[in-house]
Amino acid sequence: MDGEYVDALVATAPDGIAFDDLHVTHGSDGYTFRTPDVDRSGIDEETLRTVAASPYARNWYFWHATAPQKADRWAFLRWLEGAQQRDVAERYDALADGIAATWGELHLTVSRSDGERTYGVRHRADADVGTSALDTYDDPLDAREIAKHDDDGDYRPLKTAPSLRTGWAFPELSASEFVTTVDAFYPATIANWHREREGDLDVTHWRETVDRQTGIYGVVRTWDRGDGHEHVNWVAEACCDDSQCLKRREWQYDDETDLDVDGGSGAFPCREPCSLVIAGARKWTKLEGEQSRTYEFELTPSEKEQLEDIIDAVADGEAEDIREADIYEGANRYRARFLRAKLFDDEGNLGGVETE
Amino acid sequence: MDEALVIAAHGSHLNAESSTPTYDHADTIRATGAFAEVRESFWKEEPSFREALRTVDADEVYLVPLFISEGYFTEQVIPREFRLDDWDPELWDSDGTSATHATLSAADTGQTVHYCGPAGTHDAMSDVIVQRAESVTGDPDVGEGFGLAVVGHGTERNENSAKAIQYHADRIRERGRFDEVQSLFMDEDPKVDDVADYFESDDVVVVPLFIADGFHTQEDIPEDMGLTDDYRTGYDVPTTVEGHDIWYAGAVGTEPLMADVVLERAADAGADVSAAIAQVREETGGAKPATGD
Numbered sequence: 001m002d003g004e005y006v007d008a009l010v011a012t013a014p015d016g017i018a019f020d021d022l023h024v025t026h027g028s029d030g031y032t033f034r035t036p037d038v039d040r041s042g043i044d045e046e047t048l049r050t051v052a053a054s055p056y057a058r059n060w061y062f063w064h065a066t067a068p069q070k071a072d073r074w075a076f077l078r079w080l081e082g083a084q085q086r087d088v089a090e091r092y093d094a095l096a097d098g099i100a101a102t103w104g105e106l107h108l109t110v111s112r113s114d115g116e117r118t119y120g121v122r123h124r125a126d127a128d129v130g131t132s133a134l135d136t137y138d139d140p141l142d143a144r145e146i147a148k149h150d151d152d153g154d155y156r157p158l159k160t161a162p163s164l165r166t167g168w169a170f171p172e173l174s175a176s177e178f179v180t181t182v183d184a185f186y187p188a189t190i191a192n193w194h195r196e197r198e199g200d201l202d203v204t205h206w207r208e209t210v211d212r213q214t215g216i217y218g219v220v221r222t223w224d225r226g227d228g229h230e231h232v233n234w235v236a237e238a239c240c241d242d243s244q245c246l247k248r249r250e251w252q253y254d255d256e257t258d259l260d261v262d263g264g265s266g267a268f269p270c271r272e273p274c275s276l277v278i279a280g281a282r283k284w285t286k287l288e289g290e291q292s293r294t295y296e297f298e299l300t301p302s303e304k305e306q307l308e309d310i311i312d313a314v315a316d317g318e319a320e321d322i323r324e325a326d327i328y329e330g331a332n333r334y335r336a337r338f339l340r341a342k343l344f345d346d347e348g349n350l351g352g353v354e355t356e
Numbered sequence: 357m358d359e360a361l362v363i364a365a366h367g368s369h370l371n372a373e374s375s376t377p378t379y380d381h382a383d384t385i386r387a388t389g390a391f392a393e394v395r396e397s398f399w400k401e402e403p404s405f406r407e408a409l410r411t412v413d414a415d416e417v418y419l420v421p422l423f424i425s426e427g428y429f430t431e432q433v434i435p436r437e438f439r440l441d442d443w444d445p446e447l448w449d450s451d452g453t454s455a456t457h458a459t460l461s462a463a464d465t466g467q468t469v470h471y472c473g474p475a476g477t478h479d480a481m482s483d484v485i486v487q488r489a490e491s492v493t494g495d496p497d498v499g500e501g502f503g504l505a506v507v508g509h510g511t512e513r514n515e516n517s518a519k520a521i522q523y524h525a526d527r528i529r530e531r532g533r534f535d536e537v538q539s540l541f542m543d544e545d546p547k548v549d550d551v552a553d554y555f556e557s558d559d560v561v562v563v564p565l566f567i568a569d570g571f572h573t574q575e576d577i578p579e580d581m582g583l584t585d586d587y588r589t590g591y592d593v594p595t596t597v598e599g600h601d602i603w604y605a606g607a608v609g610t611e612p613l614m615a616d617v618v619l620e621r622a623a624d625a626g627a628d629v630s631a632a633i634a635q636v637r638e639e640t641g642g643a644k645p646a647t648g649d
Contacts (some may be wrong), residue, residue, distance in 0.1 A: 069413075160402075275399065275400050
């Protein structure tokens with residue numbers, strides 16, 4: 001390895017190297033090698049080889065021969081080790097201790113030992129857990145299986161739902177394995193994050209997305225009725241909140257019309273309504289086509305509040321967390337069963353009133 | 357120049373196993389090293405069709421739909437979502453089962469995309485159906501004394517859906533390996549419910565032409581055929597129904613040899629993958645030449 005990066009540096013010198021405070025050239029008077037610590041010119045190849053045994057040359061070699069060269073993957077790795085904020089000397093000091101960052105629910109690490117960068121991925125909740133206490137993996141594609149189910153074993157149809165399973169680690173990955181792993185957990189997030197940084201994110205707004213729907217989803221195109229985009233606010237509030245998805249919604253109603261609800265605070269941008277949002281909107285398009293009616297039945301104030309509690313608990317995914325005997329909670333199962341026993345008739349009608 | 361394979365599959369919001377065959381076949385192909393990258397993409401999961409290409413480094417992409425038939429998904433949804441703006445179904449010049457490929461450019465990434473016909477209508481799919489029959493019976497020579505039912509969804513909305521099923525049933529029938537071959541459907545005649553009525557053979561292998569095991573292949577079809585009253589209680593293979601032993605195979609798309617069909621699609625579109633095809637056929641038990649072709 002030592003010889004390899006020096007060989008590469010010597011071979012590339014005639015083209016000129018200017019990267020991360022390393023400058024190397026080759027002219028008629030010999031080689032020039034310059035870093036913040038060393039400034040040599042007019043040297044021969046043998047001397048160049050000696051001075052090239054430097055973190056600056058190793059760093060140049062890593063970024064041009066080892067790291068994935070696709071622009072977004074490269075930029076992501078640079079972001080992780082803070083290449084824009086730290087010069088090479090600072091970075092190599094930091095890498096000796098390890099540098100960490102958060103990506104959604106992922107805890108990402110990079111460290112350097114024996115001259116090589118090593119990357120790690122685990123759940124952010126396991127950041128301080130000893131690796132021996134976690135299930136360890138070395139194949140990036142195992143992330144696809146880990147991402148499939150949450151800690152309760154339930155299927156996660158949305159990869160960016162904040163329900164990533166814990167208890168696993170990819171402790172020792174190469175640079176390219178690392179980006180593959182991150183991309184398996186959160187597909188396309190690196191690509192879209194990079195596009196956004198470059199001012200190149202192609203956002204497709206709601207109106208344009210629903211206009212191209214066909215088949216069973218074609219009905220979503222008729223969504224605009226009455227209150228126009230207010231309906232879309234409800235969709236975004238239902239689906240695109242931080243509590244449901246770690247992407248930050250960048251799409252709006254259309255080019256001119258922003259939605260009123262907050263898009264969330266995720267690190268990676270959401271550039272158009274996803275398939276879950278469209279599937280939900282299809283259902284709501286049908287439901288919202290109904291006219292409201294007046295039903296009359298009686299509730300005590302506490303019963304009305306209990307219904308509100310139940311809807312809140314289900315909407316926030318908290319129903320299962322309510323303790324079995326906690327009858328002080330409106331959404332407690334016994335409370336709900338009592339309400340059903342009292343208010344439902346044999347056909348399941350609330351207050352004995354038919355739905356019609 | 358680096359080339360990538362992108363597999364486009366349906367996926368599911370509800371069923372965790374829907375994507376499993378796609379992952380499995382992608383892994384098989386990835387291991388051959390035939391492509392610089394192999395990427396799964398899904399209509400219902402991530403990466404979505406809309407974003408898969410931007411996660412691929414290669415400038416040249418072979419895009420293979422892991423779908424059974426030509427129709428709505430292959431002609432409308434996939435080209436639209438992958439932003440193959442100059443796509444026109446005429447480019448495939450297909451009679452419903454004869455699509456090969458068309459070369460287009462993706463509007464958002466500029467990559468060259470060789471858009472291939474669906475895996476399900478490739479001739480090699482007939483071999484996978486036969487292999488599935490071998491797998492479920494545990495008999496590499498299964499055929500004599502056996503009937504084979506190729507089962508499709510069937511729908512009045514898309515005539516190509518049934519065409520793909522009939523195409524393979526006809527091809528396998530012509531080989532003469534099975535005593536009888538019949539195409540049956542869930543939603544149109546002849547129906548899979550009456551499977552016993554369509555065969556004289558005592559033993560019948562039933563192979564559903566679906567990519568993944570899910571609601572239809574695990575619940576509907578076994579119950580419709582009378583293998584079980586309740587799919588949750590399971591069923592035997594074979595199960596005797598009206599005097600016939602029914603060897604129910606489950607979704608053909610889970611057969612490992614399916615990876616070969618994906619590669620064949622890319623090869624037909626110009627990918628240099630002959631070594632990978634040989635390797636995959638060897639590894640997945642499809643090495644022997646198809647008989648009767």
